[in-house]
Amino acid sequence: xxxxxxxxxxxxxxxxxxxxxxxxxxxxxxxxxxxxxxxxxxxxxxxxxxxxxxxxxxxxxxxxxxxxxxxxxxxxxxxxxxxxxxxxxxxxxxxxxxxxxxxxxxxxxxxxxxxxxxxxxxxxxxxxxxxxxxxxxxxxxxxxxxxxxxxxxxxxxxxxxxxxxxxxxxxxxxxxxxxxxxxxxxxxxxxxxxxxxxxxxxxxxxxxxxxxxxxxxxxxxxxxxxxxxxxxxxxxxxxxxxxxxxxxxxxxxxxxxxxxxxxxxxxxxxxxxxxxxxxxxxxxxxxxxxxxxxxxxxxxxxxxxxxxxxxxxxxxxxxxxxxxxxxxxxxxxxxxxxxxxxxxxxxxxxxxxxxxxxxxx
Amino acid sequence: xxxxxxxxxxxxxxxxxxxxxxxxxxxxxxxxxxxxxxxxxxxxxxxxxxxxxxxxxxxxxxxxxxxxxxxxxxxxxxxxxxxxxxxxxxxxxxxxxxxxxxxxxxxxxxxxxxxxxxxxxxxxxxxxxxxxxxxxxxxxxxxxxxxxxxxxxxxxxxxxxxxxxxxxxxxxxxxxxxxxxxxxxxxxxxxxxxxxxxxxxxxxxxxxxxxxxxxxxxxxxxxxxxxxxxxxxxxxxxxxxxxxxxxxxxxxxxxxxxxxxxxxxxxxxxxxxxxxxxxxxxxxxxxxxxxxxx
Numbered sequence: 001x002x003x004x005x006x007x008x009x010x011x012x013x014x015x016x017x018x019x020x021x022x023x024x025x026x027x028x029x030x031x032x033x034x035x036x037x038x039x040x041x042x043x044x045x046x047x048x049x050x051x052x053x054x055x056x057x058x059x060x061x062x063x064x065x066x067x068x069x070x071x072x073x074x075x076x077x078x079x080x081x082x083x084x085x086x087x088x089x090x091x092x093x094x095x096x097x098x099x100x101x102x103x104x105x106x107x108x109x110x111x112x113x114x115x116x117x118x119x120x121x122x123x124x125x126x127x128x129x130x131x132x133x134x135x136x137x138x139x140x141x142x143x144x145x146x147x148x149x150x151x152x153x154x155x156x157x158x159x160x161x162x163x164x165x166x167x168x169x170x171x172x173x174x175x176x177x178x179x180x181x182x183x184x185x186x187x188x189x190x191x192x193x194x195x196x197x198x199x200x201x202x203x204x205x206x207x208x209x210x211x212x213x214x215x216x217x218x219x220x221x222x223x224x225x226x227x228x229x230x231x232x233x234x235x236x237x238x239x240x241x242x243x244x245x246x247x248x249x250x251x252x253x254x255x256x257x258x259x260x261x262x263x264x265x266x267x268x269x270x271x272x273x274x275x276x277x278x279x280x281x282x283x284x285x286x287x288x289x290x291x292x293x294x295x296x297x298x299x300x301x302x303x304x305x306x307x308x309x310x311x312x313x314x315x316x317x318x319x320x321x322x323x324x325x326x327x328x329x330x331x332x333x334x335x336x337x338x339x340x341x342x343x344x345x346x347x348x349x350x351x352x353x354x355x356x357x358x359x360x361x
Numbered sequence: 362x363x364x365x366x367x368x369x370x371x372x373x374x375x376x377x378x379x380x381x382x383x384x385x386x387x388x389x390x391x392x393x394x395x396x397x398x399x400x401x402x403x404x405x406x407x408x409x410x411x412x413x414x415x416x417x418x419x420x421x422x423x424x425x426x427x428x429x430x431x432x433x434x435x436x437x438x439x440x441x442x443x444x445x446x447x448x449x450x451x452x453x454x455x456x457x458x459x460x461x462x463x464x465x466x467x468x469x470x471x472x473x474x475x476x477x478x479x480x481x482x483x484x485x486x487x488x489x490x491x492x493x494x495x496x497x498x499x500x501x502x503x504x505x506x507x508x509x510x511x512x513x514x515x516x517x518x519x520x521x522x523x524x525x526x527x528x529x530x531x532x533x534x535x536x537x538x539x540x541x542x543x544x545x546x547x548x549x550x551x552x553x554x555x556x557x558x559x560x561x562x563x564x565x566x567x568x569x570x571x572x573x574x575x576x577x578x579x580x581x582x583x584x585x586x587x588x589x590x591x592x593x594x595x596x597x598x599x600x601x602x603x604x605x606x607x608x609x610x611x612x613x614x615x616x617x618x619x620x621x622x623x624x625x626x627x628x629x630x631x632x633x634x635x636x637x638x639x640x641x642x643x644x645x646x647x648x649x650x651x652x653x654x655x
Contacts, residue, residue, distance in 0.1 A: 198367045202631050205593035206611070207368070210627035213615045290492055294597050297494045298612050310494075317498060317601070324502050331495035339490040 093343035100337050104156040111150035112136070115307045119145035124323045140325040142316060148325060151307040152333055158308040159337060162223055163289040167281045169227025170288070174234025175277055179265060181235060182242025193239065196232040204229050208295065217300045226291050230284040237280060238273055245269050275352045282345035286338050293334050309334045368631045373416055426628065427621035431614075436625035440607055444629065446516060447599070447606030451591040453522055454529035458587065461530070462537025463580070469538065470545035471568065481538060488535025493594045497528040497601035514603040525602040529594050533587040540583045544576035551575070577648050585641035592630055 103110065122145040128135045139148040177196075181189035208225045215221055245251055246269075254268050295301035296310030304311060309330040316326030426436040465485070469478040504524060505513030512521050548554065549572060557567040596608030603609070607626045614622040 195367075202368065203589045203593040203634055205596055206608075206627055206630045207371075209596065209611050209615065210623060213611075213620055213623040286490070293492055294494060297492075297597060298600060300612070300615065313495060313498060317501075320498065320502055321506050327498050328502070331492070331498060334495060335487075335491050338492070339486070342490060 087347070089343055090347040093340045093347060096336060096340035097344055100156055100333075100340060101160065103153050104160045107153040107157055111147070111153045113147035113150040115146065115151045115154040116305050117146060121145065122147075124319065124326075126323070127325050139329050140323065142312070142326045143319055143323070148312075148329055151312060152309070152329055155307040155309045155312060155330065156333065156337070158302055158306065159289050159292060159334070162219070162226060162292045162302075163285050163341075165223050166226030166288045166292070167230065167285045169223070170230035170284060171234050171277050171281045173227070174231035175238050175273065177231065178235035178238025179242055179269070179273075182239040183246070183261075183265060183269070189239070192235060196235050199232050205291065205294065208291070209298075209300065212295070212300045217295075217303060219302060219306070222292060222295060222301045225295075226288045229291055230288060233284060234277060234280055237276060241273055241276060242269055245272055279345070279349045279352050282341065282348050286342040286345065289334075289338055289341065365632060365635055368628060369417060373413060426625035429619055429622050431617050431619045431622075436621040437629070439622055440610065440625045440629050443605055443607045443610045444633075446604060447592075447595055447608060450522065450525055450529060450598070450604055450606055451588075451595055453526035454533065454591055454595075455584075455587065457526055457530035458533030458537055459584070462534035463541055465534070465538040466541030467545060467568070467573070469542040470549070471564075473542075473546065478542075482542070485535040485538040488531045489539070491531065492597075493528055493532060494597040494601055496531055497525070497598055500524050500528060501601065516605055521602075521604075525598050525604050528601065529591060529598045532590055532594065536583055536587070537580070541576065541580050544579045545572055548572045548576045578645070581641065581644055581648060585638065588637045588641070589634065592634055 119141070122137060122141040124143060125134070125137055125141045125145075126132050127140040127148075128138045130140075137147045137149065139152065141147055142151070177192050181192040208229070211225060212221060251264065251268050254264055259268070292301055293308070293310030293313075296308045297314040299311070299314060302308035302311050304315065312330040313327045313334070316323070316330070319326055426440075428434070429436045429439045432439055462485075465481045469481045472478050501513040501524070504510050511524055512518070513524055515521055545568070553575075554567065554571060557571045558564075562570075595606060596612065598604065599606045599609035600612055607630060611623050611626040614620075614626070
C-alpha cells in the first residue's frame with residue numbers, strides 16, 4: 001500500500017516529506033493567525049490602539065494576549081485555488097460520489113421494495129430489459145425474490161458507513177500514535193514505528209481472517225478491523241510531519257513562551273496536520289471499502305440478511321449460471337464507488353498536499 | 362523476526378481472549394469432565410507464561426501448530442499440502458502482472474499522450490479499482506459459463522490456472538503499469554538521458570540501458586508490495602475459482618470451526634511473507650549499490 005515501506009531497513013525516518021510545512025500548511029497557520037488577530041482587535045484592540053492597524057499585525061503588538069503562532073506572517077485572503085484546478089476526472093469523481101452518497105441517504109425513498117422483503121413468485125426474475133423482466137424490479141430479483149436494486153441502494157449505506165467509520169477510527173488511532181511517536185520520540189516512538197512496520201510487513205487480510213476466526217464475524221468486528229488496517233499510514237506520515245513541525249519557529253516560540261505540551265500539540269501542531277490527514281483518510285477510504293467488501297464476500301463480514309455489496313456478490317455466485325444479475329450489479333456498484341473515491345482522493349491530494357504523492361502506489 | 366514474534370503473540374492473546382478453547386472445541390453436549398480432560402491434554406491448566414512458552418517453542422522449533430480438528434492430522438501438514446497450490450497461483454499471477462504491466466507501462470511512457478497510452482492507462486485504472494473477487498466472478502460468467510472457453514473450478518489441468526492467475530494479476534499489472542510509466546517519465550527528464558540521446562544512442566538502447574535501470578527501484582518496490590496483495594488477494598480468488606490453496610482452506614476452516622488450521626494458515630502465510638520481503642530487500646541492494654543495510 002505504501003510506496004516507501006520497503007526502504008525502512010535503510011532509512012528509519014522513512015517518508016518524512018522534506019519540506020514539512022508545505023504551502024498549504026503555512027496557509028493554514030496564516031488563516032488561523034488572521035482569525036486570532038481579529039479576535040484580538042475585538043477584545044483588547046479598542047482600548048490600546050487609537051489608530052487602525054492591519055488586523056494581521058495586531059498579535060505582534062499584543063504578544064501576551066495572542067497566540068504565539070500568530071507571529072508567523074499572516075497570509076490573509078489566500079486565494080483558494082482549489083476549485084480552479086478541478087479537472088474533468090475530478091468532476092466525474094465528484095458526480096459519482098454525489099450519486100452514491102445520495103443513494104445511501106435517500107435509500108428508503110428511492111427503493112421500491114424493502115431490502116428484506118422476500119417474494120417467492122419473483123424468485124430469480126431477470127432485469128427489466130430481459131425477457132421475463134418487469135419494471136417493478138428493474139435489476140431483477142435474487143434467489144429469495146428480493147429486489148436487487150433495493151438491496152443495492154441499502155447496501156451503499158453499509159459500504160459507506162463501514163468505510164467512513166473505519167477511516168475515522170484509523171485516522172484517530174494513527175494520528176494520535178503518530179503525534180506521540182513524533183513528539184515523544186525515543187523508545188515510545190521506536191516501539192510505535194516498529195509496530196507500524198510489523199503490520200505493514202504482513203498481509204492484513206490474512207491477519208483479519210485469523211482474527212475473525214477467533215472472535216466471529218460481525219459488523220462491529222468488521223469496522224474495528226477495517227479501522228485498524230489503516231492506522232499505519234497516518235502514524236508514519238503524522239510522525240514525519242511532527243518531526244518537521246517541531247523545528248519550525250512558531251513551535252519553538254510557543255515552547256519558549258512556556259506553552260504546555262497539550263497546548264503545543266493541540267493548538268500548534270495538530271491544526272497543521274489536518275489537511276494531510278484528511279487527504280490520507282480519503283485515500284484510505286477506498287482500500288477500507290475494498291477490505292469490507294472482500295470480507296463480506298467471503299462471508300466473514302456483514303452477515304445476511306443485511307444487504308452489503310460484497311455479501312450480495314458472494315451469495316449470488318451460486319446462481320451465476322441462471323441469474324448473473326444478482327452478482328454483477330453489486331460488483332459494478334462496488335467498482336464505481338472505489339473508482340470515485342480513489343479519483344477523488346487523488347485529486348484532493350494534488351490540491352491539498354502534493355507531498356503525499358509518494359504515499360500511495 | 363520481530364514481525365513473526367508479534368504475529369505469534371497476537372494469535373496467542375486472541376485465542377486466550379476469545380474464551381476457553383476447550384469449550385469452543387467441544388460440542389455443546391460435552392460434560393464438564395470432557396472439558397477438564399481436554400484442558401489437560403491441551404495444557405490449558407498451566408499458568409499463562411508456561412502456556413505461552415510452550416505455544417511458542419512448539420510452533421517455531423517443532424513446526425507444531427496443533428491438530429486439525431476435522432481431519433485428525435497435524436494442522437501444519439494440512440496447510441503445507443495446500444500451500445503449493447497457493448504459491449503456484451501467486452507465482453503465475455506475479456509473472457503475468459510483470460509481463461503485462463511492465464511493457465504496458467514502458468510503452469505508455471515512450472508513446473505518452475497517444476491513444477495507446479490513454480487506453481493502457483484507462484485499463485490500468487480500471488484494473489486497480491476492480492475488486493479481485495468481482496473480476497473473478499465476471500470471468501467465470503463470461504469466459505467460463507457463456508463462452509465455455511476455460512474451466513473455472515478446481516486445479517485439475519494447467520488450463521484451470523489461467524483464469525485465477527489473470528484475476529489475481531489484474532491489480533498488480535495495473536499498478537505496475539502506472540508506476541513504471543511514471544517512474545520512466547521521471548527518469549527521462551534527467552540529464553544523463555539527454556547525454557545518452559546526445560551521444561547518438563538509439564531510443565531503444567537509451568531507454569533499455571539507461572532509463573529502465575534507474576527506474577528499477579520504484580518498480581521493485583511495487584513488486585515487493587504486490588507480494589502482499591498476491592497473498593491477500595489469493596484468498597478471494599481461490600474461493601471464486603475453487604482453487605485448492607491455503608486461502609480457501611482458511612475460509613472453509615473458519616466455517617468448519619477448525620481453528621488450529623486457520624491459525625496455521627495465518628502463521629505460515631505471515632512467515633512466508635516475511636521471507637519474501639527479505640528477498641526483495643536483498644534484491645534492492647543488488648540493483649542499487651547505493652543502498653546498504655545497517
